[in-house]
Amino acid sequence: MEELTHLQQIALYGFLLAIVFGAIAAKTNFCTMGAVSDIVNIGSRGRMSAWVFAIGVAMIGTTYLRTNGYIDLDSTMYLASNFTYLSYALGGFLFGIGMTLAAGCGQRNLVRIGGGNLKSVVVVLIFDITAYMTMRGLFAYIRIDYLAKPVIDLEAAGMAGQGFDHAIAAIFGLTHDAALQMIVALVLGLGCIIYAVKHEEFRTSFDNILAGVVIGGLVILAWYITGHLGQDDFDPIAPAGLTFIGPTGNTISYLMTFTGSEIDFAIAVTFGMILGSFLYAIASGTFRVETFSNKSEMISNMGGAVLMGFGGVLSFGCTIGQGVTGLSTLAFGSALVLGMIIFGSALTMKVQYHMMDECTFGTAVKNGLNELINPFYKEA
Numbered sequence: 001m002e003e004l005t006h007l008q009q010i011a012l013y014g015f016l017l018a019i020v021f022g023a024i025a026a027k028t029n030f031c032t033m034g035a036v037s038d039i040v041n042i043g044s045r046g047r048m049s050a051w052v053f054a055i056g057v058a059m060i061g062t063t064y065l066r067t068n069g070y071i072d073l074d075s076t077m078y079l080a081s082n083f084t085y086l087s088y089a090l091g092g093f094l095f096g097i098g099m100t101l102a103a104g105c106g107q108r109n110l111v112r113i114g115g116g117n118l119k120s121v122v123v124v125l126i127f128d129i130t131a132y133m134t135m136r137g138l139f140a141y142i143r144i145d146y147l148a149k150p151v152i153d154l155e156a157a158g159m160a161g162q163g164f165d166h167a168i169a170a171i172f173g174l175t176h177d178a179a180l181q182m183i184v185a186l187v188l189g190l191g192c193i194i195y196a197v198k199h200e201e202f203r204t205s206f207d208n209i210l211a212g213v214v215i216g217g218l219v220i221l222a223w224y225i226t227g228h229l230g231q232d233d234f235d236p237i238a239p240a241g242l243t244f245i246g247p248t249g250n251t252i253s254y255l256m257t258f259t260g261s262e263i264d265f266a267i268a269v270t271f272g273m274i275l276g277s278f279l280y281a282i283a284s285g286t287f288r289v290e291t292f293s294n295k296s297e298m299i300s301n302m303g304g305a306v307l308m309g310f311g312g313v314l315s316f317g318c319t320i321g322q323g324v325t326g327l328s329t330l331a332f333g334s335a336l337v338l339g340m341i342i343f344g345s346a347l348t349m350k351v352q353y354h355m356m357d358e359c360t361f362g363t364a365v366k367n368g369l370n371e372l373i374n375p376f377y378k379e380a
Contacts, residue, residue: 005235005262006230006232006234006235006237007235007237007262007263007264008262008263010225010226010229010230010237010264010265011263011264011265011267011268012268013225013229013265014222014225014226014265014266014268014269014272015268015269015271015272015275016272017218017221017222017225017269017272018242018268018269018270018271018272018273018275018276019272019273019275019276019279020214020218020276021214021215021218021242021269021272021273021276022110022111022114022272022273022274022275022276022277022278022279022280023276023277023279023280024210024211024214024215024276025107025108025111025211025215025273025276025277026111026114026115026276026277026280026281026286027207027210027280027284028050028207028208028210028211029047029207030047030050030051030108030211030215031047031104031105031107031108032051032099032105032108032319032323032341032342032345033099033100033103033104033105033108033319033345034047034104034108035047035048035050035051036048036100036342036345036346036349037345037349039346040346040349040350041349044201045199045201045202046199046201046202046205046208047208049195049196049197049199049201049202049208049212050196050202050205050207050208050209050211050212051212051323051324052192052193052195052196052212053192053193053196053197053202053208053209053212053213053216054211054212054213054215054216054219054324055189055192055216055323055324055327055328056188056189056190056191056192056193056196056216057189057193057212057213057216057217057219057220058189058216058217058219058220058324058325058327058328059185059188059189059192059327059328059330060185060186060189060190061216061217061219061220061328062185062219062220062223062328062329063181063182063184063185063189063328063330064182064185065220065223065224065227065228066178066181067178067179067181067182068178070224070227070228071223071224071227071228071239072227072239073223073227073239073329074160074161075238075239076238076239076241076329077316078162078316078322078325078326078329078331078333078334079161079162079163079166079329079331080161080162081153081154081155081159081160081161081162082151082152082153082154083151083152083153083154083162083333084148084150084151084333085150085151085152085333085336086147086148086150087143087147087148087150087314087315087316088314088315088316088333088336088337088340089336089337089340090147090311090314090315090340091147091310091311091312091313091314091315091316091337091340092311092315092322092336092337092338092339092340092341092344093311093340093341093343093344094307094308094310094311094314094344095307095308095311095312095315095318095319095337095340095341095344096311096340096341096342096343096344096345096346096347096348097304097307097311097344097345097347097348098127098303098304098305098306098307098308098309098310098311099304099308099319099341099345100304100344100345100348100349100352101300101301101303101304101307101348102123102127102300102301102303102304102305102308103119103301103304104120104123105244105308105318105319105320106124106127106244106245106248106308106312106318106319106320107244107273107318107319107320109123109124109127110124110244110248110270110273110274110277111273111274111277112277113274113277114273114274114275114276114277114278114279114280114281115277115278115280115281115286115287115288116281116287116288116289116290117289117290118289118290118291119290119291119292119297119298119301122292122298122301122302122305123301123302123304123305123308124248124305125252125305126302126305126306126309127245127248127305127306127308127309127312128248128249128251128252128309129249129252129309130305130306130308130309130310131245131246131248131249131309131310131312131313132249132250132252132253132309133309134309134310134313134314135246135249135313139310143313143314147314148314154166157170158170160176161331162331162332162333162334163181163184163329163330163331163332164184164188164330164331164332165180165181165184165185165330167332168180168184181330184330185330188330196212215324216324218242219241219242219320219324219325219328220328222240222241222242222265222269222325223239223241223325223328225265226238226239226240226241226265227239230265237264237265240265240266241321241325241326241328242269242320242321242324242325243266243317243318243320243321243322243325244269244270244273244318244320244321245308245309245312245313245317245318245321246266246312246313247266247267247269247270248270249309249313250264250266250267251267251270251271254267315337315340315341316333316337317334317337319338319341322334322337322338322341323337323338323341326338343372346372347365347368347369347372350364350367350368350369350371350372351364351365351368352364353368354367354368
């Protein structure tokens with residue numbers, strides 16, 4: 001048996017990590033769209049608290065690795081000095097709409113595939129193809145020539161990158177060093193953890209606590225695998241965190257060119273997610289084949305998949321890629337993307353609710369916007 005190459009070893013670590021992620025996400029129902037729905041529809045913050053807790057854990061752990069010299073993330077896309085604000089905001093908004101129409105984000109649909117959901121197979125295939133078209137194909141022209149053009153040069157403003165630590169150093173004239181990075185990470189990370197813990201729905205739920213701790217920890221581990229173990233003297237790889245938009249598109253390309261391609265960390269993570277959720281579904285007796293119940297559901301899911309694929313590439317990530325992995329680097333661009341994802345998802349839910357009352361689309365949007373902005377608003 002041939003010895004694994006360095007790249008294959010890193011891919012294997014990613015595959016094993018993702019098996020754990022897939023199983024935990026399946027067990028705990030870890031889902032951003034579901035978390036937003038819980039808040040909008042029933043006022044429960046349990047699952048959102050799990051998400052926020054994972055962000056806090058990832059921030060503190062990742063910054064510890066950075067400040068102690070284990071990993072260097074300054075060259076990653078999350079901390080780039082070119083702040084493409086329009087691409088971030090629009091991409092996040094479209095992704096939020098898409099994940100609501102498709103009943104889950106990319107990560108959630110991969111987990112559902114492992115549980116036997118054939119609807120998610122269709123969703124993942126469509127958003128994979130759309131993502132690839134947006135990265136390198138037909139839609140790339142729109143992205144590059146128009147949506148990525150509005151940009152703020154942060155270096156001109158005295159900032160080395162998109163980190164909150166960079167912004168604080170520039171605004172207050174402080175030295176940007178490891179101590180400042182760690183202080184910012186502790187303030188933001190502990191703030192996230194305190195927010196989560198103060199909600200009873202989180203504190204009293206083993207699944208929510210498990211999801212927050214393990215998934216936050218897996219984000220840290222992914223950075224360590226690629227950013228530290230991956231830095232071989234002869235065959236180094238670029239640090240890569242957990243994300244599910246670009247890599248799933250690359251997975252389709254890998255499968256089509258298998259004999260001439262080599263698996264990498266991100267592609268292996270995609271396969272591991274599906275296997276992990278499948279193993280959990282078999283072990284728990286929850287594996288069940290599901291298909292579309294009607295034509296309108298199929299159209300909604302397919303349209304949502306297109307918006308997720310396009311929006312996810314525009315925003316450089318998804319609910320995991322920007323919402324946890326990106327924020328673990330302290331990037332304020334990731335905060336913008338996550339905020340727009342949540343806003344797009346919540347607004348879509350509000351619009352769907354009002355259209356059930358036979359409102360026009362315009363009235364439904366107006367009522368939805370007003371309810372999100374002003375909780376005391378009375379609908380038209």
